[in-house]
Amino acid sequence: MTVMAAWKQNLRLAARTASVSWPGIAQLRQRLYQARFRAGRYHCGNSGRYDSFQAAERALPAGLAGFDHTAMADIDHYTTMAGGFEPMPATEYPVLLWLRGALDDGARTLLDLGGYVGHAFRQYDRYLAFPDEFRWTVFDLPHITQAGQALSARHPTPRLRFTNTVDDGCGMDILLAAGSLQYLPENYLHERLNAWRKRPRHVIVQRTPLHMRQSFVTIQSVITRTGQVSFCPYSVAARARFIDGLLVLGYELVDSWEKARRLDVPFHPECHVETYSGLYFRLRS
Template sequence: MSASATWKQSLRLTARKASAHWPGIAQLRRRLYEARFRAGKYHCGYSGRFAGFEAAERALPTGLAGFDHDAMADIGHYTTMAGGIEPMPATEYPVLFWLRAALDERARTLLDLGGYVGHAFRQYDRYLAFPDAFRWTVFDLPHITRAGAALAAGQPTPRLRFTNSVDDGCGMDILLAAGSLQYLPENHLHERLKAWPKRPRHLIIQRTPLHMRHSFVTIQSVITRTGEVSFCPYSVPARASFIDGLLALGYELVDSWEKLRSLDVPFHPECHVETYSGLYFRLGS
């Protein structure tokens, strides 16, 4: 490429970058993105920053909302996989380690908060061989738990059950929240734990976005396997306040780890989350 062509290309690139900050151009780009987002063009797309969960709920685009409908309860993915179970990702091994430690302490009951159709039970059971007396209870929404129960009927076991009442976790030994807290209001976990007269001794948090400075809520779009689009509030707590709230309930932070997944909300650079978090807490004596 000649020096003249290089100079012209550099000039065009500089002009393009500069124009992105011009008020009219920036507003147009934002409007175009929002139109595509509302039309369901993005799987795991994000839009907007809201002060709270209810504000995001009021701003949801027209269409399916949340996860409590048939389109989000499709279990074809799990029934067509070899053995019905995906290979264990490397990022799940900290959970496996702390579950093993809890079992060694004679933990025998677990609430899987937002555990979908019970796939985590099958995945971990392959490695840990949960004893016959162990009870893994999945809490989720009615459409999801019905699908999970239908899937479980193919290989019935008394160790796996489903519930639509999160307060069934009161008195259990372990609470696992893997990729679910972001779909609940920011303080939902803390409030439930505070209300329970007997809290789980072991608390395992996995694949959760935590912001280093502030809390916010955005809206996520999810394209289902049937091609439908669902929109739901997506909650991101401030890391320090999230941890401090659990410490105040008597938990000790024993371990933390990261998953190499970032979160970006278009036109809101202040909402960037570099990695998703994993945390293990144990209730003090």
């Protein structure tokens, strides 16, 4: 290492140390980040740590909140791509594997919890060729399901349906939660399953951040393709508690896998999540 390179390295180290030890520097950095975050400068950026989903809701910056508005229902993104939908990512193949097994087990109904405009159905159908009697029901917010129905009008199929009533999942064979649980309170899935007289035999959780030690909620900013910014609570459950909650309901954990995606909350290093989780549960006989 040259003298100049060593000097620059020491200068960077001193700067990092100063940001912690010099009075006011850390607070200034946090205020600058908060100002940029609230101005919508970060897509999928995170801010703050909160003890509950409701506390994060109360702390949302001014502007659009959540996903129930037209800015978040961008079906043109899907219809303008070649073939209408993106190629299957490699990390989705465990879901294909367990969906195939559920179909072979006789499953014919599925609730897609927070399934947006039904894009997962169209992706998986390419590989699994769902039978004519199969019914895939997307539960989501009204603006989103309206967009999904509009997309289905362009590409009709009787196998895909939409609902704004999550309890329509009672009695279905499969529940899929792919990238949606983090936008719901921590115990939402467990509470719904507990309330249902007949629970789905198969539960597949995909692309979900789970922390190895603790639960917390942060706030995420999402920049839409039209440039609008929406803020929403972003929930991270403690992994062991999340799994144990499903075991208590009569499920067994059959498989788990990871997606290479990190979660960081600036100024809260204790909230770091190294990878997102996939899990497959089956109801014990």
